[in-house]
Amino acid sequence: MCELGEKLREARERRGLSLGEAARQLALKAEVLEALEECRFERLPEPALARGYLRRYALLLGLDPGPLLALYPSAPSLPPPAPPRPRRALWPWLPALALPGGLVYAGFLLWPRPPEKVVELPPPPPPEAPSRYTLRVQSDPPGARVYLDGFYLGQTPLETPPLEGGERVLRLERPGYAPLERRILLDRNLSLSLALTPEKPPPQEAAEEAPANKLVLKVEGRSWLRVTRGGERLYEGIPEVGSELVFDLPVEVRSGNPGAVRVILGGKDLGPMGEPGIPVTRRYP
Secondary structure (H helix, E strand, O other): OOHHHHHHHHHHHHOOOOHHHHHHHHOOOHHHHHHHHOOOHHHOOOHHHHHHHHHHHHHHOOOOHHHHHHHOOOOOOOOOOOOOOOOOOOOOOHHHHHHHHHHHHHHHHHOOOOOOOOOOOOOOOOOOOOOEEOEEEEEEOOOOEEEEOOEEEEEOOEEOOOEEOEEEEEEEEOOOEOOEEEEEEEOOOEEEEEEOOEOOOOHHHHHOOOOOOEEEEEEOOOOOEEEEEOOEEEEEEOOOOOOEEEEEOOEEEEEOOHHHEEEEEOOEEEEEOOOOOOOEEEEEO
16 A cells, blocks of 8 residues: 555544445446545556546545545556466477587588678657547536546536547436437537426426425435534434425535435525535525
């Protein structure tokens, strides 16, 4: 384990989080966080994405991302080459053939031959660096989670750092809408605008029924929540996905995964409380 991995693991254990719990709050696979803590960088996606995951993990653990990003290698190390296989023993009669074979070869070398023409071949060209392109994604409605080849990038509208070109798998997910998956060819800077299909009535319809002096928290994914008013703690825990929590105003809300909590204030849908996996505290109203 390297210095980077030790800092991440120690910070996670101080907060009492397992790898699985941290991965759920960040909407990432546990294998990604495990690879960061074990410094197995060859298991991570391209550096542009992996450094983004490292930054979000550091913020979740209450660490400054800057020094940790400085420890992340510019190019992931590859596993050491396999040791050479031992050679099999030669046949015992092979040395007996070495003497006559050597005499024949010596005669071949001493026999006069015409001068040979030496042809110099040009050096091979250096390998081309992989082409990189940016990807812009918009969705209707916005706020959809964007995954590329199974790795989380962020929420729409989204513009990525330069990514390696080639055929990639793009997936959009948003609670209440059918997941949208599409194969794309990233051979140039690409801009996509995608419409999602609702699976149930839009959240705005339910929001209109909420009382004007109430705060409704719709839990659309796993998230730790704490709700207080002054010095009084009204709620703390991990509510069931799909449930709704209703509170009189004013209140202060802290969420460990605000992208999974939809806020309805006074009958108006304000959308997700924040970015997935980045803890935030907000006061309402």
